[in-house]
Amino acid sequence: MSRAPLPYSSRILELFKNPKNAGKMADATVSAEAGSPVCGDIIAIYLKIENDAVISRASFESYGCAANIATASMLTEMVKGKRIEEAWKIGWKEVAEEVGGLPAVKFHCGVLAVGALRRAVREYFRLRSPKPAWLPEQDTFEEKQALDEENLAKELSRRLNASKDRSDSK
Numbered sequence: 459m460s461r462a463p464l465p466y467s468s469r470i471l472e473l474f475k476n477p478k479n480a481g482k483m484a485d486a487t488v489s490a491e492a493g494s495p496v497c498g499d500i501i502a503i504y505l506k507i508e509n510d511a512v513i514s515r516a517s518f519e520s521y522g523c524a525a526n527i528a529t530a531s532m533l534t535e536m537v538k539g540k541r542i543e544e545a546w547k548i549g550w551k552e553v554a555e556e557v558g559g560l561p562a563v564k565f566h567c568g569v570l571a572v573g574a575l576r577r578a579v580r581e582y583f584r585l586r587s588p589k590p591a592w593l594p595e596q597d598t599f600e601e602k603q604a605l606d607e608e609n610l611a612k613e614l615s616r617r618l619n620a621s622k623d624r625s626d627s628k
Contacts, residue, residue, distance in 0.1 A: 466524055467558025474524035479517040479534035486517075488585070490577035492570040492604030499526040499567060503534070503574040507582060511542045518574075525557075525564035529571040532556045537575065543592050546579050548572065550600060566603070573604030 466474075483489070483504035493500035499522030506515035516534035520527045533553050537545040550568035554560045560568060576598055583589045 464525075464561045464564065466561070469556075469558035470524055470528040470560075473528035473531045473557065477518075477520075477527050477531040479515075479531060479538075480519070480527075481517055482519055483515065483517045488578045488582040490574050490581055492574035492577065492600075494566060494570060497522070497566070499523065499570060501526060501530045501570050501574045503530070503571070503578050505537070505575075505578050505582070507542065513537050513540055513542065513545055518571075522567070523564070525560055525567040526570065528557045529553050529560070529567045530574075533571045533575060542579055542582065543590065546576065546593070548575070569600050569603050573600035576601050577604060 482502070483506060485506065486504035487507040489502060489504045491500060491502045500520065501522070502519040504517045504519075505513050508514045516537050518530040518534050520530050529550075533548070536548055536553065536556065550565070550572045553568045553571055554565065557568075580593070580601070583593055
């Protein structure tokens with residue numbers, strides 16, 4: 459059985475082949491991850507935030523498909539030079555538009571990228587006070603997706619280890 463290739467835009471393919479801002483940032487102010495145990499995609503976002511709450515640099519690490527790499531790359535380009543509040547407002551649909559659209563089965567890649575960004579922003583304000591009024595108390599959809607998937611992965615790992623322990627004790 460052969461599979462038809464996904465209809466990726468030329469922009470996605472270009473960013474997959476030549477991602478911008480790829481790599482761990484050693485001097486990041488803050489970082490966060492988001493991942494999906496269903497597809498195996500993982501994104502880590504690194505932000506360098508200056509004293510005036512402007513993101514001066516952004517980079518990412520990705521373990522995933524072309525859409526995962528492209529959306530993370532695009533998001534890092536979109537947030538550079540923005541104040542944290544402006545970056546927070548970027549949604550996964552905007553990222554998807556900037557990469558020329560995503561196939562429906564790849565929407566989660568944009569969600570993961572934005573989820574990682576928003577987790578990094580929350581972490582930044584967790585380490586500093588006061589928390590700004592614009593930062594919602596409740597996690598956003600993108601954050602919940604990243605957290606739900608992270609919690610699922612931890613639960614699966616716990617169950618696998620418990621099963622292995624039972625097998626080893628027999």
